[in-house]
Amino acid sequence: MYKMVLKLVVFSMVAGSLALVGGCKKSKPGADLYGSGDNLYGDPLMGDTPMNDDMMGVPADGDRSMFEPLFFAYDSSQVNPEEAGKCEDVAKHLKKNSGGGVIIEGHGDERGSREYNLALGERRALAVRDYLISLGVEPAAIQTKSLGEEMPENMGHDEGAWRLNRRAVFAIY
């Protein structure tokens, strides 16, 4: 057993250093993943190398069940007055719980391009962020994350579904 572990360790060290060497020789033609003449005849492996960044300590997830999401009009990132009250509850909570924070997740409906909806979702999240800041929440306690049209709440394809999908969700951490 011990031997096997040792073997694994050695193997991964060798593999790791090979990967490093590979990384340094980026400019060598054909050493790359795509495009060389071989590309016509074979399939390069585009395996992912392991991740080792840690998002600078920013929390990636939180509890979404504590507060109601905020809804938006089509192609709009304006916080509607009738929705704004939801922010006040969140602001109260955040001011009481220092050390915690919120990830505001901005979403859109399925219409329009996915990339445009990513930007729109971010603007929705940022509009809510601005509103929370105006209510006295520390900016450092508010992250934004746009999910565009990628994670609909309702899978339908009519205005009833779209209305529910144009939203900002509060994930509390």
Added chain:
Amino acid sequence: MNRQWFISGALLAGGSVFAERVIDIRGKGQGKIGISLGSYRTGFDAASKTFLAVLKADLNRSGHFSVTSSGGALNVTGACQAGSQMKADVHVYQVATRKKLLGKSYDAAASSARGLAHKVADEIVYAVTGKKGMASGKIAVVGNRTGRKELYITDMDGKNMRQITKDRSIVVGPRWTPDGKSLTYTSYKRGYPNVYMTGKGKPISSHGGLNASGAVSPDGKTLAVILSVSGNPELWLKSLRTGKLTKRLSSTQRGNEASPCWSPDGNHLVFVSDSSGRPQIYIISKNGGRASRISSSGTESVAPDWGTNGYITYCSRVGGKYRIMVANPVAKTVRQLDADWADYEDPKWAPDGRHIVCSRTSNYRSSIYLLDTLKDSPVALISGSGDWYSPACSP
């Protein structure tokens, strides 16, 4: 009329790209060239049969040819045979003059029959028309058949599919790097939307907030990317060497920017901005300055792609449907491609600068289609097993 428009524009952009050769069939409004493969011989093995079938399909799909078993202005002779290695001799003659336009021997592993057929198809297209073919190209595409949104690559005919990411996350908006060796894409694999490049573990853009739509410049040095690091989604340039942000090209406190794409010479970018109230298409110099709007029709226009032919294709919402547009940024003209009742989105120029690959959505299912800007009918390339969308064609 449409064709007239296209060709006058092709003069502006195409001349420098491809040398003119031998026979000019397009441009004079004639039909397709008949090309006979009836006397081409194959062995009884599967690989050489695949080779011939794929070659015929590629030649038909190229838009230049009509493949026949006899007759035709061109005759292809030779033979293909495979054991573990395959060998193909290909000779293309112009029947009327008996002139040999192509004569070559190819070797490849038998497992590469498809790849070899694509290569031969492109060489025949070039030998006969002087134009670049598309058969050897690749399509990157996002699919959800696993329940997650992963990145896949197929050949230009939609076959030979390989799954590239296994992140169990969400991939958005893949693009090829200009050398055709890698892809950039947005992924949530570490929680937040960051821009990644295949083969690199760390994100190439991971600022606070949104990182999306990363597009590498033609010289490979600069990433155009949408960031919200300044408090609002804006178009930025980032040095790929130093990782530093070098320029902010937009500052629209009341607007979103999205989907940058470089001009072929790398001096300009086309992108989406909704600073006018609705998303529209704009061009800006890489040095900054005022952006000029190029889209006029449709309530909203998104997803521009600037081809090496000089034309920009994008998607407009017209009469409640998503339609593919082709714009000449120099002459400032735009034309809408004919389409049925389905929605057509995310157009990308194929490597031949004539066809467009896009997603087609009907009954809420998306598949990938090939459109011809001249006259051929649309062809389904990738469909079934979930939705397929956001295609990107290799250069």
